[in-house]
Amino acid sequence: MSERQKSILDAAVRVIARAGVRGLRVEQLAAEAGISTALIYYHFGDRAGLLRRTLEHINEDAAGYTQQAAAKATDARGELELLLLLELQDTESVRTNSTAWGELRASAVFNEDLREPLAESTRVWVDEVAEVIRRAQASGSASPLADPLDAAERLTCLVEGLSERWLSGSMTIARARKLLRGAIAAELAER
């Protein structure tokens, strides 16, 4: 991806986090990114193409603040905790990404065009988490009885649910993190 494409997608995430998916007009995005609308159409085709790439971009950007930090963990269990807990941080980039992701999912309930790209981006994230769970099992720090895919789908769903409660003011970030830690322990425990 070129720097120009990246800066357009960064701007799209900011606009969605500020004004919602319905607030994302190509004209407004061009103003935010400081370029022409023609350049947006040149790089992303239509609005649907732009939204699809924006979803992928949120995933890749989140990987920047979760996977990189998680890779520094000393074992797969620690890596899993970081990978998930770092989705719940009160920093501007996490807040912006999580707001945009939640808004895109909420919009997909009403807008069928968003469903397939959202399902695909979700699958990529779930598979990453399942892979770390498998490694934790292989190293003996997670119960061999846990189903990695079930656990990964539940934990990522829970992250989405906790994130929405936090962003919508029903829960503090500290509480959300505590609850997520407990869920990871419950999912990976012997039983």
Add this chain to the structure above:
Amino acid sequence: MSERQKSILDAAVRVIARAGVRGLRVEQLAAEAGISTALIYYHFGDRAGLLRRTLEHINEDAAGYTQQAAAKATDARGELELLLLLELQDTESVRTNSTAWGELRASAVFNEDLREPLAESTRVWVDEVAEVIRRAQASGSASPLADPLDAAERLTCLVEGLSERWLSGSMTIARARKLLRGAIAAELAER
């Protein structure tokens, strides 16, 4: 609540589930409910008052298809499973309520006026679930080590996350129900 108020709130839930919170105009609601806009203002004050009562109404309506059925369970553990699983049913009333609830939560990220009533409605739901978990513990069908409030917040958050994945087309309802059953087992297990 009068029949008239109930029919206005039912109409508000339908309009939100169809057109989103931003699509809820008092004029449109009056047309949907077959009454005058003046009567809406008479019963609910302003739009904020209407949205607050709509949130409460979704909770009460959901209690109709979860608590009543759950009360028929033979023990508190069965009651808990029904209380949560019946939030994931592919029926028109559950789909409409869940769509409206998810939309109201997503809107609260952008609209501060919605936050306090949403947090309050969430608290009522969480407390109901925590209470059933306490009864399951008292009857020996749930581990005494589980923290009822932590478990209730996690399980209701997970219901919201699963519900949004289902409604946005990222997950089948059968898969969502299977994952929720596994989470209840993990939360209430001895460990």
